[in-house]
Amino acid sequence: MERKSLFTDKDCSATGLNCSIQGEVVVLSQDTPERQLYFCLCGNGAGTNPSGCAVFLVSLRTGEFALKKRSEVIGILKPELLPDSAKLQLSQIRPVGALDLKNYEPKYSGYSFLPDGRYASGVWLCTEQEALDYMEMQKPYQHRIMICDRDDFCVLELQEGRLLHPTEEAMEAFRQASENGGLTMT
Template sequence: MTVKNAFTQEDCIETGYAMYIAGKVVVLKPSSLPPERRDGAHQLYFCEGGNGSNPNPIDRSIFTVSLADGERARWNRGDVLGILKPELLPDSARLHLSQIRPRGVLDPREHEPRYSGYSFLPDGRYASGVWLCSEKEVKDYIEMQKEYQHRVMICDRDGFCVFEMVRGEVIYPLPETIEAFRKEQARGGMSMNL
Protein backbone atom coordinates (compact mmCIF):
# COMPACT_ATOMS: atom_id res chain seq x y z
CA MET A 1 0.00 0.00 0.00
CA THR A 2 1.28 3.47 -0.86
CA VAL A 3 1.25 6.53 1.37
CA LYS A 4 -1.62 8.99 0.95
CA ASN A 5 -1.00 12.70 0.48
CA ALA A 6 -2.84 13.34 3.76
CA PHE A 7 -4.95 11.25 6.12
CA THR A 8 -8.37 12.57 7.20
CA GLN A 9 -11.10 11.64 9.72
CA GLU A 10 -12.53 9.20 7.16
CA ASP A 11 -9.29 7.21 7.43
CA CYS A 12 -9.71 6.72 11.18
CA ILE A 13 -11.65 4.04 13.05
CA GLU A 14 -12.14 6.44 15.93
CA THR A 15 -11.61 10.14 16.59
CA GLY A 16 -12.03 12.45 19.57
CA TYR A 17 -11.05 12.19 23.20
CA ALA A 18 -13.15 9.20 24.37
CA MET A 19 -10.68 6.60 23.05
CA TYR A 20 -7.60 4.94 24.51
CA ILE A 21 -4.75 5.47 22.03
CA ALA A 22 -1.72 3.77 23.66
CA GLY A 23 -0.56 0.84 21.53
CA LYS A 24 -2.28 2.23 18.44
CA VAL A 25 -1.18 3.94 15.24
CA VAL A 26 -2.47 7.48 15.43
CA VAL A 27 -2.89 10.14 12.75
CA LEU A 28 -1.70 13.63 13.66
CA LYS A 29 -3.58 16.65 12.40
CA PRO A 30 -1.69 18.26 9.50
CA SER A 31 -2.00 21.62 11.27
CA SER A 32 0.12 20.23 14.16
CA LEU A 33 3.02 19.43 11.84
CA PRO A 34 5.61 21.77 10.31
CA PRO A 35 4.63 22.78 6.73
CA GLU A 36 7.34 20.60 5.14
CA ARG A 37 6.02 17.49 6.97
CA ARG A 38 2.28 17.76 6.32
CA ASP A 39 2.10 14.69 4.07
CA GLY A 40 0.51 11.38 4.98
CA ALA A 41 3.81 9.67 5.78
CA HIS A 42 4.66 12.20 8.51
CA GLN A 43 1.18 12.09 10.06
CA LEU A 44 1.56 8.49 11.30
CA TYR A 45 2.89 7.73 14.78
CA PHE A 46 2.76 4.74 17.09
CA CYS A 47 1.51 5.91 20.50
CA GLU A 48 3.56 4.32 23.28
CA GLY A 49 1.54 5.90 26.08
CA GLY A 50 1.53 8.92 28.36
CA ASN A 51 -1.22 10.37 30.54
CA GLY A 52 -2.77 11.98 27.47
CA SER A 53 -3.33 8.57 25.87
CA ASN A 54 -6.20 7.72 28.24
CA PRO A 55 -9.86 8.34 27.37
CA ASN A 56 -10.96 11.88 28.26
CA PRO A 57 -7.47 12.68 29.59
CA ILE A 58 -6.70 15.29 32.20
CA ASP A 59 -3.06 15.53 31.11
CA ARG A 60 -2.15 16.18 27.48
CA SER A 61 1.22 14.49 26.87
CA ILE A 62 1.52 11.43 24.65
CA PHE A 63 4.76 9.66 23.74
CA THR A 64 5.12 8.43 20.19
CA VAL A 65 7.42 6.96 17.57
CA SER A 66 7.29 8.30 14.01
CA LEU A 67 6.45 5.65 11.43
CA ALA A 68 8.22 7.76 8.80
CA ASP A 69 11.68 7.89 10.39
CA GLY A 70 11.57 6.09 13.77
CA GLU A 71 12.15 9.27 15.80
CA ARG A 72 10.57 9.47 19.25
CA ALA A 73 8.49 12.58 19.97
CA ARG A 74 6.12 13.99 22.58
CA TRP A 75 2.86 15.43 21.31
CA ASN A 76 -0.26 16.83 22.94
CA ARG A 77 -3.47 14.81 22.79
CA GLY A 78 -5.09 17.68 20.88
CA ASP A 79 -2.63 17.05 18.02
CA VAL A 80 -4.20 13.61 17.37
CA LEU A 81 -6.83 13.36 14.65
CA GLY A 82 -7.67 9.72 15.42
CA ILE A 83 -6.66 6.05 15.28
CA LEU A 84 -5.78 4.94 11.74
CA LYS A 85 -7.73 2.06 10.18
CA PRO A 86 -5.17 -0.80 10.23
CA GLU A 87 -5.76 -1.68 6.58
CA LEU A 88 -4.67 1.83 5.53
CA LEU A 89 -1.22 1.61 7.11
CA PRO A 90 1.34 1.87 4.28
CA ASP A 91 3.97 -0.87 3.91
CA SER A 92 6.82 1.51 4.75
CA ALA A 93 5.09 2.42 8.04
CA ARG A 94 4.45 -1.29 8.80
CA LEU A 95 8.17 -1.94 8.46
CA HIS A 96 8.99 0.96 10.80
CA LEU A 97 6.38 -0.30 13.28
CA SER A 98 7.94 -3.77 13.24
CA GLN A 99 11.18 -2.26 14.57
CA ILE A 100 9.67 -0.72 17.69
CA ARG A 101 10.39 -2.54 20.93
CA PRO A 102 7.57 -2.40 23.50
CA ARG A 103 7.67 0.43 26.01
CA GLY A 104 9.43 -0.35 29.27
CA VAL A 105 11.59 -3.17 27.89
CA LEU A 106 14.89 -4.20 29.42
CA ASP A 107 18.09 -2.84 27.89
CA PRO A 108 19.59 -5.66 25.76
CA ARG A 109 23.09 -4.37 26.59
CA GLU A 110 22.43 -5.19 30.25
CA HIS A 111 20.08 -8.19 29.92
CA GLU A 112 20.51 -11.10 27.59
CA PRO A 113 17.88 -11.13 24.85
CA ARG A 114 16.05 -14.45 24.82
CA TYR A 115 13.89 -13.92 21.72
CA SER A 116 13.71 -12.04 18.43
CA GLY A 117 10.48 -10.59 17.08
CA TYR A 118 9.79 -10.33 13.35
CA SER A 119 6.85 -8.91 11.39
CA PHE A 120 6.27 -9.62 7.70
CA LEU A 121 4.37 -7.90 4.90
CA PRO A 122 2.07 -10.06 2.73
CA ASP A 123 4.78 -10.24 0.01
CA GLY A 124 7.27 -11.66 2.56
CA ARG A 125 9.33 -8.50 3.08
CA TYR A 126 10.47 -7.74 6.61
CA ALA A 127 12.98 -5.62 8.49
CA SER A 128 15.54 -7.07 10.88
CA GLY A 129 14.24 -8.62 14.08
CA VAL A 130 14.03 -6.83 17.41
CA TRP A 131 15.55 -8.22 20.60
CA LEU A 132 13.14 -9.23 23.36
CA CYS A 133 14.48 -10.12 26.79
CA SER A 134 11.46 -11.72 28.49
CA GLU A 135 8.15 -13.45 27.92
CA LYS A 136 6.36 -10.20 28.86
CA GLU A 137 8.27 -8.35 26.13
CA VAL A 138 7.27 -11.08 23.66
CA LYS A 139 3.59 -10.73 24.60
CA ASP A 140 3.80 -6.92 24.39
CA TYR A 141 5.48 -7.10 20.95
CA ILE A 142 2.80 -9.46 19.64
CA GLU A 143 0.06 -7.20 21.03
CA MET A 144 1.64 -4.14 19.33
CA GLN A 145 1.95 -5.81 15.96
CA LYS A 146 -0.99 -8.19 15.58
CA GLU A 147 -3.60 -5.88 14.10
CA TYR A 148 -1.17 -4.11 11.76
CA GLN A 149 1.07 -6.87 10.42
CA HIS A 150 0.33 -9.72 8.02
CA ARG A 151 2.56 -12.16 9.91
CA VAL A 152 4.29 -12.02 13.30
CA MET A 153 6.97 -14.52 14.28
CA ILE A 154 8.93 -14.98 17.51
CA CYS A 155 12.17 -16.98 17.48
CA ASP A 156 14.30 -18.14 20.39
CA ARG A 157 18.05 -17.45 20.70
CA ASP A 158 18.84 -20.49 18.57
CA GLY A 159 16.65 -19.20 15.72
CA PHE A 160 13.82 -21.70 16.26
CA CYS A 161 10.28 -20.41 15.80
CA VAL A 162 8.37 -20.53 19.10
CA PHE A 163 5.32 -18.50 17.99
CA GLU A 164 3.73 -17.54 14.67
CA MET A 165 0.60 -15.60 13.81
CA VAL A 166 -0.82 -14.89 10.35
CA ARG A 167 -3.55 -12.26 9.85
CA GLY A 168 -4.20 -12.22 13.60
CA GLU A 169 -4.62 -16.00 13.90
CA VAL A 170 -2.13 -18.11 15.85
CA ILE A 171 -0.77 -20.91 13.66
CA TYR A 172 2.11 -22.06 15.89
CA PRO A 173 1.98 -23.48 18.44
CA LEU A 174 -1.34 -25.06 17.65
CA PRO A 175 -4.26 -23.82 19.78
CA GLU A 176 -4.70 -27.34 21.20
CA THR A 177 -1.09 -27.31 22.42
CA ILE A 178 -1.58 -23.92 24.09
CA GLU A 179 -4.79 -25.11 25.79
CA ALA A 180 -3.13 -28.31 27.04
CA PHE A 181 -0.25 -26.22 28.40
CA ARG A 182 -2.67 -23.87 30.22
CA LYS A 183 -4.51 -26.81 31.80
CA GLU A 184 -1.24 -28.39 32.91
CA GLN A 185 -0.07 -25.05 34.35
CA ALA A 186 -3.33 -24.74 36.31
CA ARG A 187 -2.58 -28.15 37.86
CA GLY A 188 0.96 -26.96 38.72
CA GLY A 189 2.71 -29.00 36.03
CA MET A 190 5.06 -28.51 33.08
CA SER A 191 6.68 -25.31 31.91
CA MET A 192 7.11 -23.94 28.41
CA ASN A 193 9.75 -21.59 27.04
CA LEU A 194 7.27 -18.85 26.13
Protein backbone atom coordinates in the same frame (compact mmCIF):
# COMPACT_ATOMS: atom_id res chain seq x y z
CA MET B 1 1.87 2.10 -2.83
CA GLU B 2 2.19 5.04 -0.49
CA ARG B 3 -0.68 7.41 0.16
CA LYS B 4 -0.70 10.81 -1.59
CA SER B 5 -3.49 12.53 0.36
CA LEU B 6 -3.72 13.43 4.03
CA PHE B 7 -5.31 11.02 6.50
CA THR B 8 -8.51 12.37 8.10
CA ASP B 9 -10.90 11.33 10.86
CA LYS B 10 -12.68 9.14 8.28
CA ASP B 11 -9.52 7.00 8.14
CA CYS B 12 -9.69 6.38 11.90
CA SER B 13 -11.42 3.61 13.84
CA ALA B 14 -11.70 5.86 16.91
CA THR B 15 -11.33 9.60 17.53
CA GLY B 16 -11.68 11.99 20.44
CA LEU B 17 -10.66 11.87 24.07
CA ASN B 18 -12.92 8.96 25.00
CA CYS B 19 -10.51 6.39 23.52
CA SER B 20 -7.10 5.25 24.71
CA ILE B 21 -4.37 5.68 22.10
CA GLN B 22 -1.58 3.95 24.04
CA GLY B 23 -0.16 1.06 22.04
CA GLU B 24 -1.97 2.19 18.87
CA VAL B 25 -1.02 3.62 15.49
CA VAL B 26 -2.32 7.18 15.48
CA VAL B 27 -2.85 9.88 12.87
CA LEU B 28 -1.57 13.38 13.60
CA SER B 29 -2.78 16.56 11.96
CA GLN B 30 0.32 17.32 9.85
CA ASP B 31 1.06 18.86 6.47
CA THR B 32 2.06 15.66 4.61
CA PRO B 33 0.83 12.03 4.80
CA GLU B 34 4.39 10.82 5.50
CA ARG B 35 4.50 12.86 8.72
CA GLN B 36 1.09 11.83 10.04
CA LEU B 37 1.62 8.26 11.28
CA TYR B 38 3.01 7.48 14.72
CA PHE B 39 2.89 4.67 17.27
CA CYS B 40 1.79 5.90 20.71
CA LEU B 41 4.00 4.61 23.53
CA CYS B 42 2.56 6.39 26.56
CA GLY B 43 1.97 9.74 28.22
CA ASN B 44 -0.51 11.40 30.54
CA GLY B 45 -2.50 12.32 27.42
CA ALA B 46 -2.63 8.77 26.02
CA GLY B 47 -5.44 7.28 28.09
CA THR B 48 -9.19 7.51 27.93
CA ASN B 49 -10.32 10.96 29.15
CA PRO B 50 -6.67 11.91 29.75
CA SER B 51 -5.43 13.77 32.80
CA GLY B 52 -2.85 15.68 30.75
CA CYS B 53 -1.92 16.44 27.18
CA ALA B 54 1.55 14.90 26.57
CA VAL B 55 1.88 11.81 24.37
CA PHE B 56 5.15 10.02 23.61
CA LEU B 57 5.24 8.70 20.06
CA VAL B 58 7.49 6.93 17.56
CA SER B 59 7.42 8.12 13.95
CA LEU B 60 6.45 5.38 11.51
CA ARG B 61 8.49 7.16 8.87
CA THR B 62 11.81 7.71 10.66
CA GLY B 63 11.63 5.65 13.87
CA GLU B 64 12.46 8.77 15.89
CA PHE B 65 10.77 9.57 19.21
CA ALA B 66 8.47 12.57 19.43
CA LEU B 67 6.62 14.38 22.18
CA LYS B 68 3.30 15.79 20.98
CA LYS B 69 0.06 17.10 22.44
CA ARG B 70 -3.03 14.90 22.51
CA SER B 71 -4.87 17.70 20.66
CA GLU B 72 -2.59 17.02 17.65
CA VAL B 73 -3.90 13.43 17.41
CA ILE B 74 -6.83 12.98 15.03
CA GLY B 75 -7.44 9.35 16.04
CA ILE B 76 -6.44 5.69 15.74
CA LEU B 77 -5.72 4.64 12.15
CA LYS B 78 -7.75 1.77 10.68
CA PRO B 79 -5.23 -1.11 10.42
CA GLU B 80 -5.97 -1.85 6.76
CA LEU B 81 -4.84 1.68 5.79
CA LEU B 82 -1.32 1.41 7.20
CA PRO B 83 1.20 1.64 4.31
CA ASP B 84 3.83 -1.10 3.92
CA SER B 85 6.71 1.24 4.77
CA ALA B 86 4.99 2.12 8.07
CA LYS B 87 4.33 -1.58 8.79
CA LEU B 88 8.04 -2.29 8.43
CA GLN B 89 8.90 0.59 10.77
CA LEU B 90 6.23 -0.53 13.26
CA SER B 91 7.76 -4.02 13.29
CA GLN B 92 10.93 -2.48 14.80
CA ILE B 93 9.21 -1.11 17.91
CA ARG B 94 9.51 -3.06 21.14
CA PRO B 95 6.35 -3.37 23.27
CA VAL B 96 5.42 -0.69 25.79
CA GLY B 97 7.10 -1.53 29.10
CA ALA B 98 9.81 -3.75 27.55
CA LEU B 99 12.87 -4.28 29.74
CA ASP B 100 16.03 -2.25 29.12
CA LEU B 101 18.40 -4.24 26.87
CA LYS B 102 21.38 -2.77 28.74
CA ASN B 103 20.34 -4.64 31.88
CA TYR B 104 18.55 -7.75 30.55
CA GLU B 105 19.51 -10.55 28.19
CA PRO B 106 17.06 -11.04 25.29
CA LYS B 107 15.47 -14.50 25.06
CA TYR B 108 13.54 -13.99 21.82
CA SER B 109 13.44 -12.13 18.52
CA GLY B 110 10.22 -10.82 17.01
CA TYR B 111 9.75 -10.59 13.24
CA SER B 112 6.84 -9.22 11.19
CA PHE B 113 6.37 -9.95 7.49
CA LEU B 114 4.48 -8.25 4.67
CA PRO B 115 2.41 -10.44 2.31
CA ASP B 116 5.23 -10.35 -0.29
CA GLY B 117 7.69 -11.75 2.29
CA ARG B 118 9.56 -8.51 3.04
CA TYR B 119 10.56 -7.90 6.64
CA ALA B 120 12.92 -5.78 8.69
CA SER B 121 15.47 -7.08 11.17
CA GLY B 122 14.25 -8.81 14.32
CA VAL B 123 13.41 -7.03 17.56
CA TRP B 124 14.93 -8.26 20.83
CA LEU B 125 12.45 -9.40 23.47
CA CYS B 126 13.56 -10.29 27.00
CA THR B 127 10.64 -12.27 28.44
CA GLU B 128 7.75 -14.47 27.37
CA GLN B 129 5.40 -11.61 28.24
CA GLU B 130 7.31 -9.23 25.95
CA ALA B 131 7.04 -11.80 23.15
CA LEU B 132 3.28 -12.06 23.65
CA ASP B 133 2.96 -8.27 23.89
CA TYR B 134 4.92 -7.87 20.62
CA MET B 135 2.60 -10.35 18.93
CA GLU B 136 -0.52 -8.54 20.20
CA MET B 137 0.88 -5.13 19.23
CA GLN B 138 1.68 -6.25 15.68
CA LYS B 139 -1.32 -8.54 15.05
CA PRO B 140 -3.78 -5.90 13.74
CA TYR B 141 -1.25 -4.54 11.23
CA GLN B 142 1.04 -7.34 10.05
CA HIS B 143 0.44 -10.20 7.62
CA ARG B 144 2.66 -12.67 9.48
CA ILE B 145 4.41 -12.54 12.86
CA MET B 146 7.09 -14.90 14.09
CA ILE B 147 8.73 -15.17 17.51
CA CYS B 148 12.03 -17.07 17.57
CA ASP B 149 14.20 -18.18 20.48
CA ARG B 150 17.91 -17.35 20.83
CA ASP B 151 18.79 -20.32 18.60
CA ASP B 152 16.48 -18.84 15.92
CA PHE B 153 13.91 -21.63 16.25
CA CYS B 154 10.31 -20.54 15.75
CA VAL B 155 8.35 -20.76 19.01
CA LEU B 156 5.27 -18.77 17.94
CA GLU B 157 3.86 -17.90 14.53
CA LEU B 158 0.71 -16.15 13.34
CA GLN B 159 -0.49 -15.40 9.84
CA GLU B 160 -3.43 -13.07 9.17
CA GLY B 161 -4.28 -13.28 12.88
CA ARG B 162 -4.43 -17.10 12.92
CA LEU B 163 -2.10 -19.11 15.12
CA LEU B 164 0.07 -21.43 12.99
CA HIS B 165 2.58 -22.62 15.59
CA PRO B 166 2.16 -23.99 18.20
CA THR B 167 -1.31 -25.47 18.19
CA GLU B 168 -4.15 -23.67 20.00
CA GLU B 169 -4.12 -26.41 22.66
CA ALA B 170 -0.39 -26.00 23.33
CA MET B 171 -0.81 -22.23 23.49
CA GLU B 172 -3.63 -22.53 26.04
CA ALA B 173 -1.48 -24.89 28.15
CA PHE B 174 1.32 -22.29 28.01
CA ARG B 175 -1.02 -19.50 29.11
CA GLN B 176 -2.31 -21.54 32.06
CA ALA B 177 1.17 -22.63 33.12
CA SER B 178 2.58 -19.10 32.84
CA GLU B 179 -0.25 -17.78 35.04
CA ASN B 180 0.90 -20.31 37.65
CA GLY B 181 4.56 -19.23 37.32
CA GLY B 182 5.81 -22.33 35.43
CA LEU B 183 6.60 -23.06 31.77
CA THR B 184 8.59 -21.09 29.22
CA MET B 185 8.22 -20.98 25.45
CA THR B 186 10.39 -23.58 23.68
